[in-house]
Amino acid sequence: MRAMVLERPRTPLVMRERPERAPAAGEILIEVAACGVCRTDLHVVDGELPNPKLPIVPGHEIVGRVATIGAGAAELTLGERVGVPWLGSTCGVCSYCRSGRENLCDRAIFTGYTRDGGYATHALADARYCFPLPQRPDDAEVAPLLCAGLIGWRSYRMATAAEQLTGAARLEALGLYGFGAAAHILVQVAAWQGRRVYAFTRVGDEAAQVFAKSLGAVWAGGSDEMPPEPLDAAIIFAPVGPLVPLALKAVKKGGRVVCGGIHMSDIPSFPYRLLWEERHIVSVANLTRVDAREFLALVPQAGVKSEVTRYPLAAANDALVDLRAGRLQGAAVLIP
Numbered sequence: 001m002r003a004m005v006l007e008r009p010r011t012p013l014v015m016r017e018r019p020e021r022a023p024a025a026g027e028i029l030i031e032v033a034a035c036g037v038c039r040t041d042l043h044v045v046d047g048e049l050p051n052p053k054l055p056i057v058p059g060h061e062i063v064g065r066v067a068t069i070g071a072g073a074a075e076l077t078l079g080e081r082v083g084v085p086w087l088g089s090t091c092g093v094c095s096y097c098r099s100g101r102e103n104l105c106d107r108a109i110f111t112g113y114t115r116d117g118g119y120a121t122h123a124l125a126d127a128r129y130c131f132p133l134p135q136r137p138d139d140a141e142v143a144p145l146l147c148a149g150l151i152g153w154r155s156y157r158m159a160t161a162a163e164q165l166t167g168a169a170r171l172e173a174l175g176l177y178g179f180g181a182a183a184h185i186l187v188q189v190a191a192w193q194g195r196r197v198y199a200f201t202r203v204g205d206e207a208a209q210v211f212a213k214s215l216g217a218v219w220a221g222g223s224d225e226m227p228p229e230p231l232d233a234a235i236i237f238a239p240v241g242p243l244v245p246l247a248l249k250a251v252k253k254g255g256r257v258v259c260g261g262i263h264m265s266d267i268p269s270f271p272y273r274l275l276w277e278e279r280h281i282v283s284v285a286n287l288t289r290v291d292a293r294e295f296l297a298l299v300p301q302a303g304v305k306s307e308v309t310r311y312p313l314a315a316a317n318d319a320l321v322d323l324r325a326g327r328l329q330g331a332a333v334l335i336p
């Protein structure tokens with residue numbers, strides 16, 4: 001097999017030939033058809049996340065076909081199309097696992113961070129954390145759903161938590177800060193559910209603003225602008241701490257600001273009055289398998305389409321550079 005490997009943080013990935021390993025009990029070997037490039041991969045490459053496995057093969061939006069099945073992984077079949085997300089496995093016994101919060105598991109293993117991921121021709125995965133995928137849409141287009149889509153969905157569930165708890169005060173106006181892979185999927189879901197989505201992009205990024213409106217946003221502007229109406233909630237996907245006080249300013253009383261990323265630059269201090277009146281700031285960590293099943297079932301109903309830019313596996317460094325520079329519309333996907 002071939003893989004793009006990070007040997008040390010802050011160095012380019014290198015192509016390596018490796019012997020193909022047979023799956024252990026409970027694992028499957030997947031022939032990778034596509035692997036999405038997520039901002040979290042950039043944080044891994046940049047050494048911004050603690051204690052990665054090194055060397056590591058990044059990539060946690062894996063779409064592929066089951067090539068070999070290890071003992072005890074019988075619920076999947078040879079040749080079946082599966083997706084592998086960020087959550088690689090959990091312990092099943094800690095207090096978080098036992099309370100339906102496996103996303104917070106004390107001993108979770110993460111694909112492309114603490115176990116090898118999908119920037120490769122083949123990948124091993126714990127079968128219990130793989131999801132069967134329908135045969136359409138095509139492999140590249142489904143890849144971004146596995147993290148950008150899932151984390152976006154969990155963030156959205158967090159943003160709409162008040163309406164789920166009380167049944168009152170439906171969330172009507174939602175702000176999305178940072179219009180990359182996650183937002184371009186989530187805007188379609190929110191618009192399909194009849195909500196008004198306000199998209200905030202890098203200042204002056206008119207192409208992203210036009211893109212956001214084409215996918216259902218009712219308004220798009222720079223992240224330094226105030227929306228034309230106060231927001232019920234905002235989700236921040238950009239890893240930019242100063243967006244937190246800006247988003248707090250834009251949400252109404254009782255509103256929520258959800259931070260969807262795994263890493264963010266420092267949040268500057270801000271006056272207490274921005275948080276006052278029961279505004280909330282919350283973060284979203286990882287995903288549960290329930291999130292994944294819910295979201296993957298909703299995708300065809302909502303008619304979600306993802307826009308992707310394809311790169312050959314060997315060009316993984318170019319994809320990361322383009323993501324960092326904000327040159328991508330939608331999501332980057334590697335094709336082995």
Ligand SMILES: [Zn+2]
Pocket residue numbers: 090091092093094095096097102104105106107108
């Ligand atoms: Zn656990």
Ligand SMILES: [Zn+2]
Pocket residue numbers: 038039040041060086147148
């Ligand atoms: Zn991700």
